[in-house]
Amino acid sequence: MNLRKANSNMLPKVMNGCLFFFQEFLKHPFQIGSVIPSSQALIRRVVETARVNEANTIVELGPGTGCTTKAILEHMKPDARLLSIEINPNFYSIISQISDERLIAHLGDARKLKAILNEHNLDAPEAVISGIPFSTMSDECGSQIIKAIHEVLVPGGRFVAYQLSKKVIDLCSPVMGQEKVQLEFFNIPPMRVCYWEKGNGNGTGHKRHYCA
Numbered sequence: 001m002n003l004r005k006a007n008s009n010m011l012p013k014v015m016n017g018c019l020f021f022f023q024e025f026l027k028h029p030f031q032i033g034s035v036i037p038s039s040q041a042l043i044r045r046v047v048e049t050a051r052v053n054e055a056n057t058i059v060e061l062g063p064g065t066g067c068t069t070k071a072i073l074e075h076m077k078p079d080a081r082l083l084s085i086e087i088n089p090n091f092y093s094i095i096s097q098i099s100d101e102r103l104i105a106h107l108g109d110a111r112k113l114k115a116i117l118n119e120h121n122l123d124a125p126e127a128v129i130s131g132i133p134f135s136t137m138s139d140e141c142g143s144q145i146i147k148a149i150h151e152v153l154v155p156g157g158r159f160v161a162y163q164l165s166k167k168v169i170d171l172c173s174p175v176m177g178q179e180k181v182q183l184e185f186f187n188i189p190p191m192r193v194c195y196w197e198k199g200n201g202n203g204t205g206h207k208r209h210y211c212a
């Protein structure tokens with residue numbers, strides 16, 4: 001296909017997606033926490049950091065309009081499963097239209113992660129990816145989500161959160177241990193990609209480590 005034609009066909013779709021995202025942001029600014037969906041550069045970094053290609057069960061918290069969901073599906077193994085939990089019914093209805101047998105779209109709250117995994121008979125995940133804005137929710141709500149993630153992850157499992165603020169680090173590090181942080185500048189606004197690995201119960205943790 002002619003590349004210029006393909007791009008001109010895709011542009012209205014992308015613009016519509018951004019506009020819809022922005023309209024939802026205006027309705028629920030604290031819950032959505034970002035004015036436009038994540039950039040391709042950020043999504044690539046998140047997918048690589050979570051080592052999506054190695055996981056059998058992956059959880060995504062806050063898929064929004066699905067740009068991250070589609071990238072995860074693209075990199076997943078053919079027999080892996082992806083559970084995408086979205087609290088906004090309008091975003092959920094977009095996610096539930098993605099046609100891929102490996103995807104389970106769920107309308108609900110990330111705080112109920114354990115019950116939702118059980119409801120869908122899914123194994124403990126090796127990777128949890130979150131775009132939900134910890135900075136605009138109460139500490140109590142944020143801590144509940146972090147504890148739920150830590151509880152369900154397999155030992156050695158990975159938690160990746162892409163965030164503007166450092167609040168997720170303050171909430172998560174006491175539970176998950178030392179974080180690793182990368183900065184992704186090619187996103188509006190630039191984002192931190194924070195990474196934790198659940199310990200194997202032998203007391204080893206990561207050293208604090210920042211890299212650009």
Ligand SMILES: C[S@@+](CC[C@H](N)C(=O)[O-])C[C@H]1O[C@@H](n2cnc3c(N)ncnc32)[C@H](O)[C@@H]1O
Nearest residue numbers: 034037038062063064086087088109110131132
């Ligand atoms: C910044 S948007 C990320 C959207 C998309 N993943 C992206 O990167 O463009 C955050 C998303 O988290 C969702 N969200 C916020 N709190 C949530 C919760 N407690 N449970 C599930 N989803 C939540 C919002 O509705 C929104 O879709």
